[in-house]
Amino acid sequence: MKITRKEFLQILGVGAAAAGCGKAVTALASASGEGKEAAPQAGQTRWGMAVDFLKCRADESCKDCLVACKRAHNVPTIPDRAHEVKWLWEEQFEKVFPFQQNDYTRTAYAGHPLSLLCNHCADPACTRVCPTKATWKRGDGVVMMDWHRCIGCRYCMAACPYGARSFNWVDPRPYIAQINPDFPTRTKGVVEKCNFCEERLAKGEPPACVENCKEKALVFGNLNDPNSEIRKVLRTRYAIQRLPEVGTGPSVYYLI
Amino acid sequence: MRDRGPIFVGLFLFVALFTFPVWRGAIARTVARQPELTLPAGQKDCVLPAEQMRKTHMQLLIQWREEKVRDGITTYTAYDGKKYSVSLTGTCLKCHGDQPGEAQLNSASLSRSPKFCDTCHQYSGVSTPYCFDCHVNLKPTANTMQASGTSVAQPEAKQSPVAGSPPIHPVLAKGGDMPLAARSAR
DSSP: OOOOHHHHHHHHHHHHHHHHHHHHHHHHHHHTTTTOOOOOOTTOOOEEEEEEHHHHHHOTTOOHHHHHHHHHHTOOOOSSGGGOOOSSEEEEHHHHOTTSOOTTTHHHHTTOEEEEOOOOOSSOHHHHHOTTOOEEEOTTSOEEEOTTTOOOOOHHHHHOTTOOOEEOOSOSGGGOSSOOTTSOOOOTTOEEOOOTTHHHHTTTOOOHHHHTOTTOOEEEEETTOTTSHHHHHHHHSOEEOSSGGGSOOOSEEEEO | OTTHHHHHHHHHHHHHHHTHHHHHHHHHTOOOOOOOOOOOTTOOOOSSOHHHHHHHHHHHHHHHHHHHHHHOOOEEEOTTSOEEEOOIIIIIHHHHOOOOSSTTTTSGGGGSOOHHHHHHHHHTTOOOOOGGGTSOOOOOOHHHHHHTOSOOSOTTTSOOSSSSOOOOOHHHHHTOSOSGGGGGGO
16 A cells, blocks of 8 residues: 555644543643642632740649640540540650750750641651542641541551650540540541641631740641741741651751 | 132231231321420521421531532521521520530530420430530520630620621731631632
C-alpha cells in the first residue's frame, strides 16, 4: 500500500490531535480535585500556634493548658500508658528536639517539659492515608476529625510522625473526671487528637489552652496574616518546628 | 370425598382460632396501646413539625451531623424561620434529655439514650440509638453549663461561655477573616 504525501500529513495531523485530547482529559481530571484538598490560598486563614518554651520553662509546675484542654474536650486520664489518650501533652525537650542541643546548652533545655499537640500540618500525612475521610484538612488549616466516620483502622496513627493521635482501646468515660456536656466524649474504637478547639474557633474564641495560659506562653493566630500576633512573634523570635525535614509543614512553632 | 364435611369444619376451626387475636380486637374495638411520650414542658415548637419529625428525624440528625462536622455550619434555620444551634446535646436534649443536673454527671446513665428516644424506639422495635456512647445524655441547665464551662484556670477573668454572645477575642480579631473559614474548605 502506497501512501501519498497528502495522506501521510493527514494521518500525522489526526494523531497529534488525538494525543492532545488525551493530555487535556488527564489535565482536567487532575484539576477536578481528587486528592487535592484545601490548598492554601491567599487571603485565607491558616491557624497556627507558637509555644514559648522560655516562659514554660520559667514555671514548670504550671499545667493550666493541659487541664483546660482535658476539661474542654473530655479527654480521659488513663493511668495505663499503653491506653493513654493525648490531645495536648508534655514531653521532655531532649526527646522532642534531640538534635537541638550541644554539650553546653544541654543543661538549659534537657529535662524541661514542652507542651506538644497536633501540628495541624500544611500537608498532613494522616489525612492522606485515612480510608474513610474521617480526617481531613479544612481550608483554615485545622486538621479535623469526624468520629462518626472513624472505623478505628489506625492508619493515621501510623502515618503521623509526631505521635499526636491516640486510639481508644477502652471506653474513655470512666476515666473522665468531670464530663463537660458541651463536648462529646469519644467511644471505644476511634482515634482522636487535638482539634485546635475548632468548636471554640467557630464561636470566635481562641483555643482553651491559649485562653487559660496565664503567662501568655501560647500564641495563637492566623499564619497567613503578616500583621497577626503570631507572625510578629515569629519575626522577632527564633522558632523551630518538630521534624521539619519530613515535609509536613507543621503549624505549631516552638520559641526557644 | 366422603370426609369433606369434617375437613372443612376442621379447616374453619383452625383459621378461626389462628386469627383469634385479630378478630377479637376488631369486635371489641380495642386499639393498640400507643407509646406514652412525655413532651417537654414549656416548649411548643420543634425544629420541624411533629409529624415530619416523627418520619424524618433520622435524616435531619444526619444532615445536622454532616453539615456541622464537615462544613462547619453551626446554625439551622427551622421551617418557621427560628434559628437553632446545631447541637445534639445543646439543642435536642435541652428539651428531650432526661438528666436534670450536675449530680449525675459522672454516672453511667449518661450513656443511656433519653427516655424520649427510647419510648418509641422500643415500641417499634427499632434498635436503641448509640448516639449516647459519645454524646452526653444531659439536659443542660444554666448551672451545669457554667459549672463545666471551659474556663478553668481563671474563671473570674473570662466571660461565661453561655452568657450572651461573647465578644471576639482580641487574638482572633487580629487574626483576619474568621469564624467560618471552614466553609470554604470544600
